[in-house]
Amino acid sequence: MLTVGGDEKKVRGHTRASSGSREFREATKRDALNLLEKELEKLLSTAPENDRNKIRKEFAGFTALFGRFLEETGPSVDWDKIEKLPNDAVRDYNTLETPTTDTIHNMLNKLVVVKLNGGLGTSMGCHGPKSVIAVRNDLTFLDLTVQQIEHLNKTYKVNVPLILMNSFNTDEDTEKVIRKYKNLQVEIHTFNQSCYPRVNRETLMPITKKVDVHNDLESWYPPGHGDFYQSFRNSGLLKKFIDDGREYCFISNIDNLGATVDLNILNLLLNPKDKIQHEFVMEVTDKTRADVKVRTCVFAN
DSSP states (O other): OOOOSTTOOOEEOOOOOOOTTHHHHHHHHHTHHHHHHHHHHHHHHTSOGGGHHHHHHHHHHHHHHHHHHHHEESOSOOGGGEEOOOGGGSOOGGGSOOOOHHHHHHHHTTEEEEEEEOOBSGGGTOOSBGGGSEEETTEEHHHHHHHHHHHHHHHHTOOOOEEEEEOTTTHHHHHHHGGGGTTSSOOEEEEEOOOEEOBOTTTOSBSOSSOOGGGOGGGEEOOOGGGHHHHHHHHTHHHHHHHTTOOEEEEEETTOTTOOOOHHHHHHHHSOTTOOOOSOOOOOOOOOGGGTTSOOOOEEO
């Protein structure tokens, strides 16, 4: 549990300008974490009994995030520690070895494919999950993703599972849609990312007074993609796939149809030539003039 007090841990965050009201605001925040925990307990008591264990885990994650917010101080980035990437941090794709045919089957049996499916299609002028928007020949993002995984499974005679991380905005519609894939050679699993309560800007307390997400959508929000790790663990799927011998997750957005399983990259992870075990690999490309707002890879010393 994160604590807030006189010897509080320094966490980089937003710069807060000094003012006459700053001390008052800081004083009120010291008790905010305790008050929040009490409010969350009240909320939890309004949830259906069968859902309480799941919600309790999500509230624990929210409390930790809230505690970090209370401890923020100083600029969000320490520019003095930002450096260019080391020369060996990025590898040219053309230098990667191609796996032999007899190793591909074993490699794919250690992989799961995760697609982030929590977003709505509102930015594209559509209602419902973005994954069910038709993009080509009346096929949706989800249709094309399922086709990609089925092709992989048939080609190499494997069973790479497809996992969809939904949100409370997309879960119900997605569960209805995936029924049509039941006769295809694709094992589909779903789980929901966390559902956190929105807080009042002044009181820092939850806006809602009861757990009734679908009838009070404006009072709840799904956190960012970084929530994948905790939600995947909480769902029980992480343990299941580890027990099944799976070792790596391929993760991308559901609308990124260009992000597909690459055997050369998977081979780098599972059979590294330099004998260095890589926990994480990200595929990147050179920027163009159209990518001025896209994030940059740096080394934080």
